[in-house]
Amino acid sequence: MRVARRIESLPPYLFAALDAKLEAKRAEGVDVISLGVGDPDLPTPPHVVEAMREAVLDPTTHRYPSYVGSPAFRRAVAAFYARRFGVELDPDTQVMALIGSKEGIGHIAFAYLDPGDEALVPDPGYPVYGVSTRLAGGTPVPLPMLPERGFLPDLGSAPVGERTKVLWLNFPSNPTAAVADLGFFEEAVAFCRRHDLLLLHDAAYSEITFDGYVAPSVLQVPGASEVAVEFGSTSKLYNMTGWRIGWAVGSAEALRALAVIKTNLDSGQFTAVQRAAIAALEGPPEHLERLRETYRRRRDLVVEALNGLGWSLAPPRGSCYVWVPVPDGETSAGFADRLLDEAGVFVAPGSGYGERGEGYVRISLTVPDDRLAEAMDRLARLLG
Ligand SMILES: *Cc1c(COP(=O)(O)O)cnc(C)c1O
Numbered sequence: 001m002r003v004a005r006r007i008e009s010l011p012p013y014l015f016a017a018l019d020a021k022l023e024a025k026r027a028e029g030v031d032v033i034s035l036g037v038g039d040p041d042l043p044t045p046p047h048v049v050e051a052m053r054e055a056v057l058d059p060t061t062h063r064y065p066s067y068v069g070s071p072a073f074r075r076a077v078a079a080f081y082a083r084r085f086g087v088e089l090d091p092d093t094q095v096m097a098l099i100g101s102k103e104g105i106g107h108i109a110f111a112y113l114d115p116g117d118e119a120l121v122p123d124p125g126y127p128v129y130g131v132s133t134r135l136a137g138g139t140p141v142p143l144p145m146l147p148e149r150g151f152l153p154d155l156g157s158a159p160v161g162e163r164t165k166v167l168w169l170n171f172p173s174n175p176t177a178a179v180a181d182l183g184f185f186e187e188a189v190a191f192c193r194r195h196d197l198l199l200l201h202d203a204a205y206s207e208i209t210f211d212g213y214v215a216p217s218v219l220q221v222p223g224a225s226e227v228a229v230e231f232g233s234t235s236k237l238y239n240m241t242g243w244r245i246g247w248a249v250g251s252a253e254a255l256r257a258l259a260v261i262k263t264n265l266d267s268g269q270f271t272a273v274q275r276a277a278i279a280a281l282e283g284p285p286e287h288l289e290r291l292r293e294t295y296r297r298r299r300d301l302v303v304e305a306l307n308g309l310g311w312s313l314a315p316p317r318g319s320c321y322v323w324v325p326v327p328d329g330e331t332s333a334g335f336a337d338r339l340l341d342e343a344g345v346f347v348a349p350g351s352g353y354g355e356r357g358e359g360y361v362r363i364s365l366t367v368p369d370d371r372l373a374e375a376m377d378r379l380a381r382l383l384g
Pocket residue numbers: 038099100101102103126170174202204232233234235236241244245246
């Protein structure tokens with residue numbers, strides 16, 4: 001039986017093919033160091049695990065959860081926004097729980113895009129924005145993230161048209177590690193007002209920043225909650241990628257539309273997981289300080305090693321990635337293949353993140369320091 005056209009219309013998933021290559025190498029007995037995936041190596045903080053244990057033992061968590069998240073969870077997210085960004089949110093209408101932020105990032109396309117509608121998506125960018133656009137019948141229109149602008153877009157020349165409905169942004173960025181300041185978000189909010197677009201900001205890395213840089217929320221722009229939704233997650237901030245809990249905040253109207261999709265497709269996230277996320281958000285700030293310190297140390301290790309090999313990378317100020325141009329004359333996939341075949345080091349080819357990711361690879365800092373150091377030693381032997 002033939003699958004639906006929406007399945008066939010998706011571009012081949014580059015990373016699935018790469019995964020197969022990596023597994024084949026490992027099956028040959030090669031000790032591959034994977035710097036390819038952004039999945040934190042460190043465990044979830046113990047107080048979060050303990051909150052989960054207690055919550056699981058409470059039978060009131062065993063029934064269907066709230067569709068939009070428990071009142072306590074929504075209040076905890078609102079309190080985080082007040083504390084961290086000085087942004088006041090109504091927990092009843094401006095905060096919604098997600099089954100991981102990817103779930104909401106995917107589903108909001110179904111709430112805003114009709115067949116033929118367009119979404120501006122960062123190029124290079126996290127692939128989910130474009131794929132969910134396609135699944136909803138829309139067309140992703142690449143928004144160039146320009147190296148000469150610090151991988152920020154030039155909104156003045158953005159390819160916005162009659163059918164454009166949403167603008168996707170993500171800072172600190174996966175994969176480029178670029179960061180934005182509040183001035184850029186002001187510009188983006190004004191741009192979305194002018195063109196009647198919904199601004200969708202993915203803030204998955206908001207707390208992973210370095211060198212004194214503090215990431216703003218798009219909702220700090222006055223009036224932004226009329227036109228913007230921001231997505232957040234415990235995944236990267238609290239080493240909780242397996243737990244599947246995130247949030248959407250901002251425009252009450254957009255969250256109502258998202259809730260129409262979600263209430264018909266899922267039944268919310270396990271209340272015990274929500275309680276664990278509350279413990280994470282309300283936990284001691286030392287956790288985030290240690291996390292930032294860990295990634296900063298690893299970032300410096302990678303940047304210093306590569307700069308010693310002839311690169312001239314500026315240390316990124318956010319995310320847990322380093323975005324690295326490939327040597328002259330090589331392609332993303334070719335360079336990534338060479339590192340895997342000749343050094344046993346797996347990196348993500350930038351071309352997997354969009355056409356303008358060609359010419360780069362992404363190195364993830366979510367591996368233990370000693371493995372990262374070993375990977376850099378192998379690159380030095382190969383390229384030095
Ligand atoms: C990891 C990541 C997320 C988080 O996804 P979850 O579903 O919350 O685990 C979202 N956006 C980007 C860009 C990411 O890299």
